[in-house]
Amino acid sequence: MKNTPLAIDVIETKTSNIDSVDFDNLVFGNVFADHMMECDYHDGQWQNPTIKPYGPIQLDPSAKVFHYGQAIFEGMKAFKDDDDQVWLFRPVANIERFNKSSQRLAIPEFPQDVFLEGLEALLNLDRDWIKKGFGNSLYIRPFVIATEKGVSASPSKSYKFMIICSPAKSYYSGEVRVFFADKFSRAADGGVGYAKAAGNYGAQFYPTNLAKEEGYQQIVWTDANSHEYLEEAGTMNIFFRVGDKLITAPTSDRILDGVTRKSVLTLAEELGIEAEVRRIKVSEIVEAAEKGELKEIFGSGTAATINPVRGFGNKGKKYELPQLEDSYASLLKQKLMEIQYNKAEDKFGWRYAVKKN
Amino acid sequence: MKNTPLAIDVIETKTSNIDSVDFDNLVFGNVFADHMMECDYHDGQWQNPTIKPYGPIQLDPSAKVFHYGQAIFEGMKAFKDDDDQVWLFRPVANIERFNKSSQRLAIPEFPQDVFLEGLEALLNLDRDWIKKGFGNSLYIRPFVIATEKGVSASPSKSYKFMIICSPAKSYYSGEVRVFFADKFSRAADGGVGYAKAAGNYGAQFYPTNLAKEEGYQQIVWTDANSHEYLEEAGTMNIFFRVGDKLITAPTSDRILDGVTRKSVLTLAEELGIEAEVRRIKVSEIVEAAEKGELKEIFGSGTAATINPVRGFGNKGKKYELPQLEDSYASLLKQKLMEIQYNKAEDKFGWRYAVKKN
Numbered sequence: 001m002k003n004t005p006l007a008i009d010v011i012e013t014k015t016s017n018i019d020s021v022d023f024d025n026l027v028f029g030n031v032f033a034d035h036m037m038e039c040d041y042h043d044g045q046w047q048n049p050t051i052k053p054y055g056p057i058q059l060d061p062s063a064k065v066f067h068y069g070q071a072i073f074e075g076m077k078a079f080k081d082d083d084d085q086v087w088l089f090r091p092v093a094n095i096e097r098f099n100k101s102s103q104r105l106a107i108p109e110f111p112q113d114v115f116l117e118g119l120e121a122l123l124n125l126d127r128d129w130i131k132k133g134f135g136n137s138l139y140i141r142p143f144v145i146a147t148e149k150g151v152s153a154s155p156s157k158s159y160k161f162m163i164i165c166s167p168a169k170s171y172y173s174g175e176v177r178v179f180f181a182d183k184f185s186r187a188a189d190g191g192v193g194y195a196k197a198a199g200n201y202g203a204q205f206y207p208t209n210l211a212k213e214e215g216y217q218q219i220v221w222t223d224a225n226s227h228e229y230l231e232e233a234g235t236m237n238i239f240f241r242v243g244d245k246l247i248t249a250p251t252s253d254r255i256l257d258g259v260t261r262k263s264v265l266t267l268a269e270e271l272g273i274e275a276e277v278r279r280i281k282v283s284e285i286v287e288a289a290e291k292g293e294l295k296e297i298f299g300s301g302t303a304a305t306i307n308p309v310r311g312f313g314n315k316g317k318k319y320e321l322p323q324l325e326d327s328y329a330s331l332l333k334q335k336l337m338e339i340q341y342n343k344a345e346d347k348f349g350w351r352y353a354v355k356k357n
Numbered sequence: 358m359k360n361t362p363l364a365i366d367v368i369e370t371k372t373s374n375i376d377s378v379d380f381d382n383l384v385f386g387n388v389f390a391d392h393m394m395e396c397d398y399h400d401g402q403w404q405n406p407t408i409k410p411y412g413p414i415q416l417d418p419s420a421k422v423f424h425y426g427q428a429i430f431e432g433m434k435a436f437k438d439d440d441d442q443v444w445l446f447r448p449v450a451n452i453e454r455f456n457k458s459s460q461r462l463a464i465p466e467f468p469q470d471v472f473l474e475g476l477e478a479l480l481n482l483d484r485d486w487i488k489k490g491f492g493n494s495l496y497i498r499p500f501v502i503a504t505e506k507g508v509s510a511s512p513s514k515s516y517k518f519m520i521i522c523s524p525a526k527s528y529y530s531g532e533v534r535v536f537f538a539d540k541f542s543r544a545a546d547g548g549v550g551y552a553k554a555a556g557n558y559g560a561q562f563y564p565t566n567l568a569k570e571e572g573y574q575q576i577v578w579t580d581a582n583s584h585e586y587l588e589e590a591g592t593m594n595i596f597f598r599v600g601d602k603l604i605t606a607p608t609s610d611r612i613l614d615g616v617t618r619k620s621v622l623t624l625a626e627e628l629g630i631e632a633e634v635r636r637i638k639v640s641e642i643v644e645a646a647e648k649g650e651l652k653e654i655f656g657s658g659t660a661a662t663i664n665p666v667r668g669f670g671n672k673g674k675k676y677e678l679p680q681l682e683d684s685y686a687s688l689l690k691q692k693l694m695e696i697q698y699n700k701a702e703d704k705f706g707w708r709y710a711v712k713k714n
Contacts, residue, residue, distance in 0.1 A: 029419070029508035036418060056415045061393060061521050062386070066502050069426040069555030070562065106562035141508045145423050146559070151386035151498045151523060153592050155562040164418050166508060181547070188545035188581035192560045198426030199556015202503070203549045205427065205463035205512040224545035225582045235510050
């Protein structure tokens with residue numbers, strides 16, 4: 001056990017699991033690196049941040065996370081360049097959003113410096129889990145759960161912050177087709193849609209299962225009031241290319257302010273791609289598809305990176321998208337990854353070099 | 358260890374905690390009876406229901422409940438009459454709603470017979486935790502959480518069903534005033550508002566904290582589209598008495614179909630109290646309050662029973678309600694409790710006698 005300058009205790013594992021992992025055949029998010037970070041909140045403060053071997057946690061069955069879904073998370077990725085330097089991508093944007101989500105769920109904010117120092121220490125310990133090469137990354141999952149005992153519906157007085165890491169290739173293993181929501185909804189105005197609240201995700205599973213039965217992997221959520229406007233895909237923000245113009249919905253209290261979404265908009269501008277951030281009518285996209293003007297749909301997100309959508313369904317009708325030689329999705333993904341993997345100049349200051357211990 | 362006819366394993370505790378509990382000074386939901394029921398779902402079925410000593414559970418940090426809020430619960434109560442018979446109140450209604458919530462959260466339904474047999478065995482073991490006398494009860498919290506390891510946003514393949522029990526007196530310890538939501542929302546059309554989904558509760562904590570700062574204990578949620586219609590209070594359905602007429606909102610995919618709510622409507626009919634189930638405008642209630650026609654507001658719920666509301670706030674203005682000699686809330690609560698505690702005839706077949714082992 002040793003103390004880093006920020007008093008993060010580090011307990012190293014005696015036995016690494018890395019040799020049991022087939023890094024060429026990873027299923028997203030089901031294998032975890034050797035270590036995790038843990039920090040508990042009680043008596044009004046975050047206490048004793050610790051990095052220790054990955055392993056189970058023990059909770060009372062009445063812990064509030066189980067009953068009241070007081071839990072939020074983030075998704076981040078670490079990349080390794082050819083010189084073995086490990087990079088994060090816009091980590092402060094994720095940490096800021098982490099705390100924005102926490103605030104909406106009445107969870108105490110986590111100190112940004114402890115978060116980043118802890119994450120860097122964790123990545124240094126598990127640096128062998130980060131493989132080189134485009135498409136390889138270590139997916140980072142910071143989260144907070146409410147741990148106080150008690151089944152009364154009020155904010156917890158104790159919490160557990162954790163960071164776990166999972167080596168990743170792609171999020172979606174096959175082609176992605178999406179269904180435009182016409183009955184179910186993801187978020188209400190004045191609700192928690194903009195937060196990465198745990199409950200936002202479980203609530204999508206049933207409608208998504210119904211969509212899967214019709215051959216769609218994801219739902220593009222529409223506004224709950226009218227189902228006339230396209231919003232986000234639940235695990236991704238969503239972009240439409242009509243003609244040569246890129247369109248995405250504005251963020252709101254229903255739509256996640258995606259870090260990849262923001263980055264795509266900046267890269268589009270740099271590449272001279274016209275991009276509009278405005279409300280998008282379902283009817284507009286259907287019409288564009290029928291006229292042959294809808295050239296692409298793609299999702300953006302940390303886990304999914306930039307994910308092309310092959311087709312969509314709306315009111316019982318299926319639409320397929322053309323396969324383009326010069327797709328914006330491929331171009332933007334290439335540009336994004338060049339920055340993430342330190343293959344291109346970092347004009348926007350997005351890369352963050354993980355300090356070696 | 359012994360097997361009941363339904364193959365529920367029972368492991369009795371060696372040391373009861375009952376002597377450490379001050380039953381006259383209970384805080385709602387923070388002390389638990391000696392035993393709990395547990396049943397795990399894997400390989401496509403619920404397996405090995407077990408009753409065992411109350412204690413912590415162990416989960417992987419990547420368990421889906423922590424990340425995706427795939428979790429639902431119910432609230433029930435057991436009552437003891439003067440002859441030491443233990444009663445449940447409309448348990449099948451709760452079990453049915455439990456499975457309705459499960460379905461919406463893509464959780465496999467739990468078999469009704471195992472639920473009820475297990476609960477009865479549990480109540481027999483912990484029958485000393487159920488105290489006699491109006492207002493005393495054992496609050497029962499059945500719940501299911503997603504336990505599969507993995508941080509990809511898809512339904513879990515494994516689950517844990519549990520029942521834990523907590524001796525209870527009243528849910529709210531002081532007077533309750535409510536705030537009519539005008540900015541935040543609880544549920545979207547097409548969302549999970551009608552389900553007892555864990556995420557529905559955590560999402561209310563922050564707005565409720567803001568309301569508390571203004572002197573309100575609870576929020577009465579309004580429709581997310583316009584905030585013009587009063588819906589439910591998050592932990593209670595809500596009733597308004599204007600003149601001598603009782604009004605409550607219809608259930609919908611945003612509003613919980615409360616068992617106590619249903620029972621109140623039936624009892625009101627029996628008592629000759631005119632009751633309307635229809636959408637209720639905020640403006641109508643404010644106007645009635647200003648004219649002196651708003652006589653009562655009360656909430657109904659298993660935990661809260663029937664809870665009078667002393668006043669409400671709307672758009673920065675506070676309203677106090679008169680204190681009536683002949684309140685509907687008191688009358689309905691009395692009638693309800695007489696049935697629950699076996700002090701009156703059970704015309705509607707609501708009482709369920711817990712079979713002794």
